[in-house]
Amino acid sequence: DAGVIQSPRHEVTEMGQEVTLRCKPISGHNSLFWYRQTMMRGLELLIYFNNNVPIDDSGMPEDRFSAKMPNASFSTLKIQPSEPRDSAVYFCASSTGLIYTFGSGTRLTVV
Amino acid sequence: AQKVTQAQTEISVVEKEDVTLDCVYETRDTTYYLFWYKQPPSGELVFLIRRNSFDEQNEISGRYSWNFQKSTSSFNFTITASQVVDSAVYFCALRQDSNYQLIWGAGTKLIIKP
Numbered sequence: 001d002a003g004v005i006q007s008p009r010h011e012v013t014e015m016g017q018e019v020t021l022r023c024k025p026i027s028g029h030n031s032l033f034w035y036r037q038t039m040m041r042g043l044e045l046l047i048y049f050n051n052n053v054p055i056d057d058s059g060m061p062e063d064r065f066s067a068k069m070p071n072a073s074f075s076t077l078k079i080q081p082s083e084p085r086d087s088a089v090y091f092c093a094s095s096t097g098l099i100y101t102f103g104s105g106t107r108l109t110v111v
Numbered sequence: 112a113q114k115v116t117q118a119q120t121e122i123s124v125v126e127k128e129d130v131t132l133d134c135v136y137e138t139r140d141t142t143y144y145l146f147w148y149k150q151p152p153s154g155e156l157v158f159l160i161r162r163n164s165f166d167e168q169n170e171i172s173g174r175y176s177w178n179f180q181k182s183t184s185s186f187n188f189t190i191t192a193s194q195v196v197d198s199a200v201y202f203c204a205l206r207q208d209s210n211y212q213l214i215w216g217a218g219t220k221l222i223i224k225p
Contacts, residue, residue: 031211043202043215050211089154097211098144102156 006092006103013110018080021106024073025094029101034067034077035091037105043091049075082110113138115205117216124193125224132188132219134203140164142208145179145186150218151199159201162186190221198223 005024013019025032034046047057049069057067064083069075079086087109093102114137124130136145147159160170162179170177174191190197200220204213 033213042217045212048212055210056212091156093156095211097206098161100146100158100213102148104155107154 004092004094004101004103006090006106008106009104010107011109013082013108015083015110016081017110018078019082019086019108019110021077021090021092021108023075023077023092023094023103025075025092026101027073029094029096029099030072031095031097032069032075033091033093033095033100034075035093036088037091038088046077079108082108084110086110113140113205113207113214115203115214115216117201117203117219119219120217121220121222123222123224126195127192129189129191130193130221130223132190132201132203132221134186134188134216136184136186136203136205136214138205138207140207140209144206144208146204146206146213147177147186147188148202148204149199150202156202159188193221193223195223195225197221 007022031050033048035043036046037043046059047067048055052069065079067077089105089107091102091105093100116135143164145162149157149159160177167179176189178187200218202218203216206213
């Protein structure tokens, strides 16, 4: 298994642009999580899905952030419009409930 | 309320020393799971161990060992004969039986000096 696959690995964008982060979970994992990691705030849960259904999105910072999971093998996290304070590493993780596997992360820089 | 506390923000030791990273948790659930993850300088999050609340046996894996004590709500991690490659941020996390979210500690940055 290739593990959790995130793309892109790095993204540099200008303030105001739309950014889409992608995640392919491990086949057979029924939960998917999006995290954001910064030096100031550490690891923050943004949203998680169970069986493709959003369960808790209370961590999503504001309406500029949205996440979808159209099927069991794909999820996106979109930021529109992006702001410099969105600069962070965004991790996707998939899980069986007992096994939690993280992708390599997307390092987002908004200038 | 559920919470994970890693009181040690940063630890620095010389190679070959033993080092213990502390993790204290709070939960009202009787069934729960505890995890340790390693985040090396390259940035990925690497799974180290999972323990469920019914299994208080200590675990040893090579130079790594874990001490789970329900009486003190602690799940401490010891590295014996530390090596420079052990330098990383280590996170402790809790999953309650009632949902799939992981509650994370703030992490402990471990620096192993040659």
